[in-house]
Amino acid sequence: xxxxIGERTLLFRSEPRIxxxxxxxxxxxxxxxxxxxxxxxxxxxxxxxxxxxxxxxKMFRTVAHLACQKAGLALSDVHxxxxxxxxxxxxxxxxxARDLGIPFLGLYGAxxxxxxxxxxxxxxxxxxYCSPVLCCASSHFSTAERQYRYPLEMGTTAQPTAQRTVTGxxxxxLSSQELPIPVFSHVALTAATxxxxxxxxxxxxxxxxxxxAPASVILTPCPRxxxxxxxxxxxxxxxCRKEVIFRKIFGVM
Numbered sequence: 001x002x003x004x005i006g007e008r009t010l011l012f013r014s015e016p017r018i019x020x021x022x023x024x025x026x027x028x029x030x031x032x033x034x035x036x037x038x039x040x041x042x043x044x045x046x047x048x049x050x051x052x053x054x055x056x057x058k059m060f061r062t063v064a065h066l067a068c069q070k071a072g073l074a075l076s077d078v079h080x081x082x083x084x085x086x087x088x089x090x091x092x093x094x095x096x097a098r099d100l101g102i103p104f105l106g107l108y109g110a111x112x113x114x115x116x117x118x119x120x121x122x123x124x125x126x127x128x129y130c131s132p133v134l135c136c137a138s139s140h141f142s143t144a145e146r147q148y149r150y151p152l153e154m155g156t157t158a159q160p161t162a163q164r165t166v167t168g169x170x171x172x173x174l175s176s177q178e179l180p181i182p183v184f185s186h187v188a189l190t191a192a193t194x195x196x197x198x199x200x201x202x203x204x205x206x207x208x209x210x211x212x213a214p215a216s217v218i219l220t221p222c223p224r225x226x227x228x229x230x231x232x233x234x235x236x237x238x239x240c241r242k243e244v245i246f247r248k249i250f251g252v253m
Contacts, residue, residue, distance in 0.1 A: 005191075008193050008194045009191055009192070009193045009194075010119070010122070010123065010191060010192050010194070011190070011191050012122045012123075012125075012126040012189050012191060012192070013126060014125070014126045015188040015189065015190050016121070016122055016126055016131065016174050016175060016176040016188070016189050017174070017175060017176070017182075017184065017185070017187060017188050017189070018172050018174055018187040018188075019071050019132065019173045019174070019175050019179045019182050019183060019184060020067050020068075020070040020172075020173045020179070020182070020184065021067060021070075021170070021171065021172050021173070021183065022039050022062075022063040022064075022066035022067040022070065022170065022171045023037075023038045023039055023063060023168065023169070023170045023171075024038060024039055024040040024041075024059050024062055024063055024168060024169050024170075025038050025040075025041055025166070025167060025168035026041070026045040026141075026167035026168065027041060027042065027045070028141075028164075028167065029167060029168050030042075038168075039063075039066060040062070042167075045141075045142065045167055047059060052140050052142040052143045053087070053091070053092070053143050055140065056085065056087075056092045056138055056139070056140040056167075056169070057092050057095050057096050059138055059140075059168065059169035060083075060085070060092055060093065060096040060136060060138045060169045061096050061099055062169070063136065063169045063170055064081070064096065064100055064102075064171050065100075066171070067134065067171040067172065067173045068173065070181065070183050071132075071179040071181050071182065071183060072179060072180030072181035073173070073180065075100055075101060075102055076101070077132070078102050078132055078133070078173075079103065079124075079129075079130035079131060080102070080103045080104070080105060080121075080124060080130040080134070081100065081102040081104050081105070081133070081134040081135075081136060082105050082107055082116075082117035082120050082121050082124075082133060082134070082135050082136075083097070083104070083105075083107065083113075083117060083134070083135065083136035083138075084106055084108050084109065084116075084117070084136075084137060085113075085137065085138045085139060086110060086143070086144045086148075086165070087143060087144070087147060088147070090107075090108060092138055092143075093106055093136070093138070094106060096136075102134060105120070107120070111212060112195070113137040114135065114136075114137040114170065114172075117135035117137065117172075118135050118172065118174065118192070119194070121133040121135050121174045121189075122174065122189045122192055125175065125176045125189075126176065128176075131174075131176045131177060132173050132174060132175035132177075132179065133173075133174045133175070134171060134172070134173055134174075135171065135172045135173075135174055136169065136170065136171045136172075137169070137170055138168070138170075139165050139166050139167070139168065139169075140165070141165045141166070141167045144165040145165065158206075159207075161204065161206050161207040161209065161210070162206050163208050163209055198214065
């Protein structure tokens with residue numbers, strides 16, 4: 001049975017489902033457009049730890065535990081964790097994986113890490129190799145800022161086009177089988193398109209949004225639902241909290 005369409009699109013015949021999700025953010029994100037849709041909004045962006053890096057790792061572990069707990073699973077029930085973060089050598093995801101004890105595949109896709117984890121999770125689940133699969137991603141403004149831009153202590157003024165890295169972590173539990181407590185029941189992974197790197201000549205290092213924006217506006221006809229269109233883009237971890245958001249974005253009923 002065909003599982004590939006065109007040059008880059010993969011079909012998931014078993015339609016693995018997102019069974020549960022968890023998200024944690026800091027106050028700035030909690031006051032934003034998705035206010036009220038997170039499991040936890042931190043008042044302290046150090047999360048009670050003595051460094052921002054430890055705080056990010058704690059956020060990662062927290063959402064992984066919570067996504068499994070919501071679905072009625074123990075960590076040992078998860079066959080694989082596909083996850084990543086923004087730091088060197090995926091230090092957040094690696095330390096979290098050490099503590100969680102789940103078989104781990106580290107991913108680095110920057111803003112696309114969650115989408116990449118879902119694509120690969122769909123392959124593993126649809127192929128019958130691993131199910132359930134835990135897909136996770138995290139970032140922290142203060143850890144990323146001093147690695148990619150300037151030390152926080154400098155108090156550097158941001159350019160008008162500069163983006164702000166999210167302080168947050170998200171986890172999705174993907175499975176082709178029913179779980180003890182399915183939090184979501186209608187969000188299916190039916191297909192995924194592997195993206196290409198396209199350089200449109202953006203040279204402003206302070207305007208990453210302009211470089212990434214084209215990835216969010218490419219529309220590809222969906223072969224299994226010809227009346228709809230599959231949006232190929234980058235979706236933040238904040239979209240993982242409520243099933244209603246998936247319905248609004250994808251028209252899933």
